[in-house]
Amino acid sequence: MPLHRRGSQFNAKLEKSLSEQYDVKRLPIRVNDHVRVTAGQFKELEGKVLGIDRKAYKITVEEITKEKADGSLHYYPIHPSKVIITKLVDVDKRRQQIIERRKIAAREAETDRRLAEESKAAGKKRGK
Numbered sequence: 026m027p028l029h030r031r032g033s034q035f036n037a038k039l040e041k042s043l044s045e046q047y048d049v050k051r052l053p054i055r056v057n058d059h060v061r062v063t064a065g066q067f068k069e070l071e072g073k074v075l076g077i078d079r080k081a082y083k084i085t086v087e088e089i090t091k092e093k094a095d096g097s098l099h100y101y102p103i104h105p106s107k108v109i110i111t112k113l114v115d116v117d118k119r120r121q122q123i124i125e126r127r128k129i130a131a132r133e134a135e136t137d138r139r140l141a142e143e144s145k146a147a148g149k150k151r152g153k
Contacts, residue, residue, distance in 0.1 A: 031079040059112035
């Protein structure tokens with residue numbers, strides 16, 4: 026996939042309070058968002074996103090470092106599926122458009138699911 030299209034692959038779950046506030050489950054990660062790691066050796070650590078590597082599908086978080094053999098520290102890259110967004114720093118026009126688009130899609134999916142259940146129930150009633 027071309028690098029300019031990989032941004033859509035950097036979705037992460039929102040924390041429950043944010044999810045209820047914005048009515049979406051996932052949003053793309055951006056630099057300066059605050060995240061909490063949910064899996065791996067850095068589980069439960071929180072920090073600010075410092076960088077996004079679209080080529081390697083990894084993000085770097087402020088608090089997650091490893092010590093190199095010479096004693097210096099470097100940021101350890103984390104896959105975006107292993108984090109939860111705890112704080113959205115910037116909800117600008119573009120991010121608001123994403124939120125609105127996903128709200129509409131979620132409502133349509135819920136309506137479709139409800140209609141399918143109703144038609145299935147109606148089919149069972151006619152069959153008996």
